Amino acid sequence: MAIKKGLILLLLYSQYIHAQELTATAENQLENHMEIPDDDAQLQLLNSYTRHKISLNTADAAALQSLGLLTPLQITNFMLYRQLLGKLLSIYELQAIPGFDAALIRSLLPYVQVGEDLQPHYTFKDYTHKGDHAILFRYNNPDKLLLRYRYNFPDYISWGILTEKDAGEKLFDFNSAHLFVKNYKHIKALALGDFTVNMGQGLINWQTLALGKGPAVMQIKREADLLRPYASAGEFYFFRGAGITLQKGNWEGTTFISLRQLDGTIDTLLASLYSSGYHRTETEKQKRNAIQQFTTGGNLSIVKQNWHTGINIISHHYTIPLQKDNKPYNLFAFNGTQLTNASIDYAATWKNIHFFGEIAMSDNGKTGMVHGILASVAKNADISILYRNYNRAYQSMYNNAFGEYYKAVNERGLYTAISLKITPYLIVNGYADVFSFPWLSYSMNAPGNGKEVLLSLTYTPDKHTEAFIRYSYSAKQQKEDDDNFIKWAVPEEKQSWRCQISMQLKEGLIIKSRIEVNKATKNFTPNISNPLNSNQQGFLLFLDAAYQPEKTPFTFSGRYITFVTGGTATTMYVITSGILYEYMLSQLYGRGYQYQLCTRWRLMPRFLLWVRFQQTIYSAFASEQSNKNGLTFQMQQLF
Incomplete structure (x- = not known):
């Protein structure tokens, strides 16, 4: 009993830290994305769960999946445990479930609870009174502003409005509003206003943030609600209109419709989309709302306890024909006013093996497919395998499936990974990925291939x-960046070593440090002006500290980074948090240092202020770089 009580105290004591800080694996996963989009939907959802916790004794698989912290195998093991042994009596029972260790349980604790044993039956009045109202204001210099109001009762209802102004813009030029209802009688989801659509494994449409390869080697499956409310500041990856999902028994049906004015460049009778959302200069302002997009789509699924399958379809119509640049790598890209995609997706669990995948086709008859397996092959060993094959002429507007690049097109690959728990404190993760590109791409003037390997150890x-x-380690071809008329494809190899440690020195004081070294090598075609190869090396060191004095409403944090790289090929990526709902990615190359100071002040129990100052200073030798300052101020009021 003393051991059980000790574990509970350990987990509860760690709750605050894990609700606010990223693990080293999560940091690396985000930094590999190399660009953090303005999509904080998942962060908003998790923050809501800290106030409206998921009951582990009544939660279904969809509620557990929405956390984004559990693999399909872990969810299946949990549901089977609860089915066989009944409701959980204490949170520490989770350690008896295969796949649940102390680190995972600590990450779940801020968002789940045990003790609510009855399935809630809320009226619509409860929907509108049991949630939280939140007003958030954020300022980033120079002159980037965000104002958001949202009412949210997670898993039941959400509504809100948002307005945003980017730096350099004179007016608030992006406005968003939504009303979203979930789990009301036969209505599984009802979306009005702005929403996102996430189908299958992302081959025909996926608008929610989805990460790629990284140390979290088992998180390769795309998982999200098909319809989700949109309350973020990104101006491109969402629909505007209405959608509904109806549920009857094991059947689910979804339909949606959207009409949006998209930014774009119009050249005579042809156009191309412009996705940045910036309207600072006259040229950028002329692109605003230049193209109308009308979208319809739907899904029909059958959902059983251990498997599901669904049919998806989506169609886009544009008022002006879209036309990519006249480049060889765009030979098979979509051109025209109408694009339709259809797909079949599936998932099934058999014993300790989970299968998933999607097969899709665009209206030109070309296909894309992805198939994966997650398996527990031993008590302390899990493996994952994923095969993808995306035709060079496969076309889709908003696909975001697993792959080497952000678009699922012109790629074949096989990904294999393993996760080993050597001891309760030591976990080894690794993957190997081999891939090929049957046609040209933006970064390569010929078909090519490549491979990647990663190995990580986490010791707690x-x-x-x-x-x-x-x-x-990665190796693939890139086109030469010299002045030759013909830019040959040359092999490029990259290697990176990272060592990071975080620890709590005393109550309220956490420090973290990282050393990273990388190397990039290009083997050029020999000629008079070029050597046979080009080598770049990079080095980064950072120290980070966070301190929360006892019995005070303040939290202080600071970071110092020094870096030196041989060029952009050895750019260092560092994720910065410290402010609710915002992760900032620094791309550091050249020579210099960066420091950051941040504080959080809880003026009242439901009113918080954040202030963060960051400055990047480059060496006098790095004349191509200019110093950068960043000031962020944020306040949030809950009521």
């Missing part, structure tokens, strides 16, 4: 300490 000897070591 106690609840206060985490050590993380990672090695990665």
Whole structure:
């Protein structure tokens, strides 16, 4: 009993830290994305769960999946445990479920609870009174502003409005509003206003943030609600209109419709889309709302306890024909006013193996497919395998499936990974990915191929300490960046070593440090002006500290980074948090240093202020770089 009580205290004590800080694996996963989009939907959802916790004794698989912290195998094991042994009596029972260790349980604790044993039956009046109203204001210099109001009762109802102004713009030029209802009688989801659509494994449409390869080697399956409310500041990846999902028994049906004015460049009778959302200069202002997009689509699924399958369809119509640049790599890209996609997706669990995948076709008859397996092959060993094959002429507007690049097109590949729990404190993760490109791409003037390998070790000897070591290697072709008329495809190799440790020195004081070294090598075609190869090396060191004095409403944090790289091929990526709903990605190359100071002040129990200042200073030798300052101020009021 003393051991059980000790575990509970350990988990509860760690709750605040894990609700606010990213693990080393999560940091690396985000940094590999190399660009953080303005989509904080998942962060908003998790923050709502800290106030309206998921009851583990009544939650269904969809509620657990919405956390984004559990693999399909872990969810299946949990549901089977609850079905066989009944409701959980205490949170520490989770450690008896295969796949649940202390680190995972600590990450779940801020968002789940045990003790609510009855399935709630809310009236629509409850929907509108049991949630939280939140007003958030954020300022980023120079002159980037965000104002958002949202009412949210997670898993039941959400409504809100948002307005945003980018730096350099004179007016608030992006406005958004939504009303979203979930789990009301036969209505599984009802979306009015702005919403996102996420189908299958992302081959025909996926608008929610989805990460790619990284140390979280088992998180390769795309998982999200098909319809989700949109309350973020990004100006491109969402629909505007209405959608509904109806549920009857094991059947679910979804339909949606959207009409949007998109930014674009119009050249005579042809156009191309412009997705940045910036309207600072006269040229950018002329692109505003230049193209109308009308979208319809739907899904029909059958959902059983251990499997599901669905049919998806989506069609886009544009008022002006879209036309990509006249480049060889765009030979098979979509051109025209009408694009339709259809797909079949599936998922099934058999014993300790989970299968998933999607097969899609665009209206030119070309296909894309992805198939994956997640398996527990031993008590402390999991593996994942994913095969993808995207035709060079496959076309889709908003696809975001697993792959080497952000678009699922012109790629074949096989990904294999393993996760080993050597001891309760030591986990080894690794993957190998081989891929090929049958046609040209933006970065390569010929068909090519490549491979990637990653190995990471995570050591957590106690609840206060985490050590993380990672090695990665990649090799693929890139076009030469010299002045030759013909830019040949040349092999490029990259290697990276990272060592990171975080620990709690005393109550309220956490420190973190990282050392990273990388190397990039290009083997050029020999000629008079070029050597046979080009080498770049990079080095980064950072120290980070966060301190929350006892019995005070303040939290302080700071970071210092020094870096030197041989060029853009060895750019270092560092994720910065410290402010609710915002992760900032620094791309550091050249020579210099960066420091950051941040504070959070809880003026009242439901009123918080954040202030963060960051400055990047480059060496006098790095004349191509200019110093950068960043000031962020944010306030949030809950009521």
